[in-house]
Amino acid sequence: MNSPASIVALKHVRKTYPAGLRKKNSALVDLSLSVFSGDVFGIVGTNGAGKSTALKILMGFVRPDKGSVTLAGYGPEDPASHAVVGYLPENPCLYGHLTLSDHFIYAGTLAGYSKKKIRERSLELLQRVDLEHAAKTPIRRFSKGMTQRAALAYAMFHRPEILILDEPMSGLDPLGRQLVVELIREYNREGHTVLFCSHILTDVERICNRIGIMHRGELVAEKSPAELREQEERLTPAGGADISPLESFFFRIVSKSP
Numbered sequence: 001m002n003s004p005a006s007i008v009a010l011k012h013v014r015k016t017y018p019a020g021l022r023k024k025n026s027a028l029v030d031l032s033l034s035v036f037s038g039d040v041f042g043i044v045g046t047n048g049a050g051k052s053t054a055l056k057i058l059m060g061f062v063r064p065d066k067g068s069v070t071l072a073g074y075g076p077e078d079p080a081s082h083a084v085v086g087y088l089p090e091n092p093c094l095y096g097h098l099t100l101s102d103h104f105i106y107a108g109t110l111a112g113y114s115k116k117k118i119r120e121r122s123l124e125l126l127q128r129v130d131l132e133h134a135a136k137t138p139i140r141r142f143s144k145g146m147t148q149r150a151a152l153a154y155a156m157f158h159r160p161e162i163l164i165l166d167e168p169m170s171g172l173d174p175l176g177r178q179l180v181v182e183l184i185r186e187y188n189r190e191g192h193t194v195l196f197c198s199h200i201l202t203d204v205e206r207i208c209n210r211i212g213i214m215h216r217g218e219l220v221a222e223k224s225p226a227e228l229r230e231q232e233e234r235l236t237p238a239g240g241a242d243i244s245p246l247e248s249f250f251f252r253i254v255s256k257s258p
């Protein structure tokens with residue numbers, strides 16, 4: 001039987017950044033990762049593991065030194081890839097003097113939507129991210145959590161096949177986190193693929209069907225939540241641990257690395 005084709009693929013990707021005179025910092029050493037259509041794939045990793053760099057390479061914002069990258073069959077430099085992907089950066093950069101409605105009009109126009117369709121999608125998303133009351137407020141007056149939810153809605157506006165999110169729960173209160181968790185689940189139920197990175201392991205465990213652990217520029221492990229649970233229950237006798245299977249797996253993997 002043929003194995004399914006991946007919708008997002010990074011193969012043997014290397015990226016170094018300049019770090020002073022004749023020095024280089026290896027952000028990605030040899031990263032290979034495949035995401036399949038319909039996945040909610042979560043990447044977890046230590047600070048500086050290379051998660052954001054990997055996502056920026058997928059978006060074409062950063063060029064790899066080596067390796068290949070595809071998104072729904074397109075290279076990140078191909079303008080056709082922009083139509084299939086939505087991206088939430090680690091630090092959302094919406095226009096402060098514009099409102100969220102303005103951003104939606106911009107996103108909808110770029111996607112070729114009619115005025116009616118823009119209006120309908122805007123209302124739907126404002127309600128989903130609980131920002132109906134702030135549709136006409138300039139973004140600069142938003143709190144951090146409101147900005148995060150607004151940027152997520154903006155990334156999803158054109159219903160991209162693939163949603164790439166860099167720490168979507170960051171800066172959110174428990175209600176906001178739950179809202180984002182539900183939004184990702186719902187978007188995935190509608191048939192879309194989601195790839196995101198997060199430091200909030202409990203959320204990752206709750207919503208992903210596949211989880212990758214990155215450490216020092218590589219993917220060092222990849223499991224489903226069920227595989228993780230089964231493995232950790234075997235290694236940690238019942239009641240012996242007050243941490244979740246992903247936390248226990250993560251600590252073990254990361255601490256055993258030199």
Ligand SMILES: Nc1ncnc2c1ncn2[C@@H]1O[C@H](COP(=O)(O)OP(=O)(O)OP(=O)(O)O)[C@@H](O)[C@H]1O
Nearest residue numbers: 017018025027045046047048049050051052053054
């Ligand atoms: N623009 C840049 N110039 C130089 N070095 C960079 C740049 N961006 C990232 N790096 C370095 O590359 C490495 C990987 O960074 P990256 O932001 O991809 O990690 P991360 O896993 O997303 O980290 P975090 O969890 O802290 O957000 C780090 O050592 C970082 O200092």
